[in-house]
Amino acid sequence: MKNVTITVDDGVIEWARVEAARRGSSVSRMVGEMLAEKMRQEDAYAQAMRNALRFESWGESEGPYLRLSEMR
Template identity: 55%
Template structure:
């Protein structure tokens, strides 16, 4: 593990201490968890964007009409 130093304004630091205390953890662990979540999100987004787009209709088939898409008679 690496130690890093971050600078927070007083209001943010106070909030972080209270938030971490409510979750019975340290500010350091809280920041590490938030960064890990962001890293996972960014990795998932990169994987998603790397994929080729998927066509919504098959070749030579027409798109459904607006009325067909919004037909709610089956739900009544």
């Protein structure tokens, strides 16, 4: 684990202290958990984007969508 120093407004740190106490945690642990969750979300989004960009069409049609008769 690494220590970091952050600068926040007085109102933000007051909220963070109250929120951490409500959760039974420290501000440090709460911020670490928030950052870890943000990282997981970004990783999941990036993976979904890679999967979407790899998508290959199942065929061609004359319009923007396959006709029902072409799907059978």
